[in-house]
Amino acid sequence: MKRNYRWRTEDGAGLEHLDLQQREDVIVAEGTVICDGPCAFNYRICCDSGWRVRSVEVHVAGGKSIVLTTDGDGAWRDGDGQALPHLHGCADVDISATPFTNTLPIRRLGGQLGQRTELLMAWISVPDLAVHRAPQAYTRLPDGRYRFEALDSGFEATLEVDERGLVRDYPGLFRRVG
Template structure:
């Protein structure tokens, strides 16, 4: 497989921030490196790196918030067991295959690509949810339903939040209503 590199950019619905991400995909998986800035409703400046294996399972996550100098770094074998940067087992994340970083719609690409569900099918998952700017990590149950070839319904299973997300042919978010829109990189 050839190495493919994509530059992606999103703006939040508030219009007061920007994300720029570079995604590199090859036969061994994917690496995404992004920078997100925002001022509303909370100011933050975050860099992240997410490494995904060839099955689109999250293997490594580093989220660094520069305003407060807080950092989250964790690893997974890809089967729902996470460890912190100092090797502690993060039992609260058991069963989480994907990471969901609240500041970026890139996170939604992970289950879209990994699950490979057909139109009309649904899948329930658990994610390692990284709340930015709080810089906390919790398990978050979610459901993805493929409504059309390019539309997925995201549902939080522990709240009433849901959105119909439009993706491109590679599963990268184009429109996340009320939260993010992709713009030219």
């Protein structure tokens, strides 16, 4: 099953198109993002059937690229196969300029998010592609909403998601338009 989604930034200056394909054994997300300012990038995230991230690639237009792989249990490697111990224990990936990556822990944990759940993310900033260990928390709220917390910065948002766990509204940042 393949579906397409689109988000626009709240200020209207950025746009994302996502092709999401879910097969029996793999989930593949391929997105193209035009950021606010002089930045555009493509990403590809592959997950196993349980929504555990297995690989991520990000390619900035006219610039850098990054490839990361993980065993799905928190051990990460770069594109050359070198271990990335600073990411040990990170369960998911969070790319700074897309709301799609919020779907990963929502789908992977499902009903476990009824309680506030703290997670470690491999956070990729765009366009510099620096990768940091980022503590975050998710809590399921009523009516298809989740509280998202970036624990290292104090940022919080209440995300509205659809029945598939994809963001419809990320207040102040993104709104789904297709």
